[in-house]
Amino acid sequence: GIQVEQSPPDLILQEGANSTLRCNFSDSVNNLQWFHQNPWGQLINLFYIPSGTKQNGRLSATTVATERYSLLYISSSQTTDSGVYFCAVEGNQFYFGTGTSLTVIP
Amino acid sequence: IAGITQAPTSQILAAGRRMTLRCTQDMRHNAMYWYRQDLGLGLRLIHYSNTAGTTGKGEVPDGYSVSRANTDDFPLTLASAVPSQTSVYFCASSAQPQGADTQYFGPGTRLTVL
Numbered sequence: 001g002i003q004v005e006q007s008p009p010d011l012i013l014q015e016g017a018n019s020t021l022r023c024n025f026s027d028s029v030n031n032l033q034w035f036h037q038n039p040w041g042q043l044i045n046l047f048y049i050p051s052g053t054k055q056n057g058r059l060s061a062t063t064v065a066t067e068r069y070s071l072l073y074i075s076s077s078q079t080t081d082s083g084v085y086f087c088a089v090e091g092n093q094f095y096f097g098t099g100t101s102l103t104v105i106p
Numbered sequence: 107i108a109g110i111t112q113a114p115t116s117q118i119l120a121a122g123r124r125m126t127l128r129c130t131q132d133m134r135h136n137a138m139y140w141y142r143q144d145l146g147l148g149l150r151l152i153h154y155s156n157t158a159g160t161t162g163k164g165e166v167p168d169g170y171s172v173s174r175a176n177t178d179d180f181p182l183t184l185a186s187a188v189p190s191q192t193s194v195y196f197c198a199s200s201a202q203p204q205g206a207d208t209q210y211f212g213p214g215t216r217l218t219v220l
Contacts, residue, residue: 001165004148033209043196043211086148093164094139094209096149 002027004097006087012103013077021072021100023087030090032063034072037084037099046072046085077104109133110212112197118218119187127182127215129197135210137203138180140164140172142193143214149196155180156203187219 003026013019023032031050037043047054047061049070054061058077063070074081084099113128131138136157141149141164151164155174169191171183180199184191197212 035211041194041214043198043214045208045210048208088149088209093154093162094151095165096141098146098148 001093002029002089002091002095004087004089004095006085006097006100008100009098010101010103012105015077015079015104015106017077017104018073018075019077019102021074021085021087021102023070023072023089023097025068025070025087025089025095027068027091029065029068032065032070032090033088034061034070035086035088036081037086039083043086074102077102079104079106110197110199110210112195112212112215114215115213116216116218118220119184121188121219122186125184125187125217127184127195127197127217129180129182129212130178131180131197131199131210131212132178133199133201133210134177135199135201136177137200137207138174139198139200139209140170140180140182141196141198142166142191143196144193152182152195154203187217189219191217192219193217 005024034046051065060073087097110131139154140152153172195215198209200207
């Protein structure tokens, strides 16, 4: 299967700070998605981004498929951004990374 | 619109027992998926269905079976539960299969096998 590596594994931010989360994958993929799992366990899709750049409010994502990585940018972080961020790629099936656990402190 | 519902919310099960986790979506999505989430391992795909009447094996299918008799329902059955199947199980759906569309997740079922 495709190996998906996310970094950093853990991140603690002061409210208002910016951050960049990275997702590297080991093979060509058909698409890539970013998810946020909140502290209550709910999984929410953030971006469907097989290539290029997308923005949604304070979040943006860039995927460079030819170089096999994607970046998720969080600007002006808020406490509600806390949780685990997962990258998932699709080859013959979906493969998830092990996530970046983000804690935003007030 | 409820989206995706899963039942039960949580369950404690004796090893060797049979258990079916239920998943229903009301979005008329073609594709549905079952994942398990374990600490340190992220989410791993168990089984999927690209459309009603078809199913396929994911990364960790052993010990699980699924069926897709209609568009809305995608039950996951553990024929004889073992402690290593203790996990949080998520059902998901997408309008189009093969990752060509956004996946939407249910709230999860926390299963403990003793």
